[in-house]
Amino acid sequence: MPSPRHKDNVASPSRKKPVSDLEAHIGYWLRFVSNHVSHGFQAKVEAHGVTVSEWVLLREIYGSGPTSATALAACTGMSKGAVSKLLARIEAKALLERATVEEDRRNHVVALSAAGKKLVPELAQLADQNDEEFFGHLPASVKAAIVDAMKNVVAVHGLKSVPVE
Numbered sequence: 001m002p003s004p005r006h007k008d009n010v011a012s013p014s015r016k017k018p019v020s021d022l023e024a025h026i027g028y029w030l031r032f033v034s035n036h037v038s039h040g041f042q043a044k045v046e047a048h049g050v051t052v053s054e055w056v057l058l059r060e061i062y063g064s065g066p067t068s069a070t071a072l073a074a075c076t077g078m079s080k081g082a083v084s085k086l087l088a089r090i091e092a093k094a095l096l097e098r099a100t101v102e103e104d105r106r107n108h109v110v111a112l113s114a115a116g117k118k119l120v121p122e123l124a125q126l127a128d129q130n131d132e133e134f135f136g137h138l139p140a141s142v143k144a145a146i147v148d149a150m151k152n153v154v155a156v157h158g159l160k161s162v163p164v165e
Contacts, residue, residue: 037134038163044126048119054090055123056162057083058112061096062120066111077161095119 022028038052045055060072069087073080087110090096095116098108112120135143153159 033134037130040133041127041130044130045123048123048126049093050090050095050119050123053086054093055127057086057090058095058116058120059124061110061112062117066099066109068107068109072110075162090116 042052045052050058056076057072060075061067064071064075069080069083072078072087073083076083078086087096087098091098091110095113097111097113099111100108135146138146
């Protein structure tokens with residue numbers, strides 16, 4: 001005959017699983033750290049007159065060179081409407097130039113203005129500084145393991161949208 005102690009360890013339909021603590025979830029810790037890292041970066045870029053969403057598009061254009069709103073939507077996972085609104089805001093800040101495609105006058109190509117080309121490296125340096133502030137104390141092997149783990153989660157779940165907020 002099983003001991004009363006053994007009986008307590010046996011799952012039964014009437015016994016409910018205990019409620020897990022918040023801190024027991026990886027997602028909790030990811031969100032906790034992410035919120036602080038994101039808030040720190042947001043404050044830094046907003047001091048330069050742009051939002052994090054605008055920074056994402058500026059950096060994409062910097063890397064790709066002249067491109068279209070459609071291409072930006074595809075590589076960031078944002079809707080074309082969201083990209084168009086952001087591009088209009090960036091253009092109003094004189095960080096972007098828009099040109100009509102000669103072969104198809106309905107299409108436009110966007111490129112960074114001289115001011116945009118100057119600003120992107122400054123903002124990238126702020127991103128590097130922000131990473132260093134939060135993760136600089138970690139050994140390189142730990143940072144690499146974290147990045148590898150997150151890339152694996154992205155791949156397994158087919159995540160596409162670039163984080164902008």
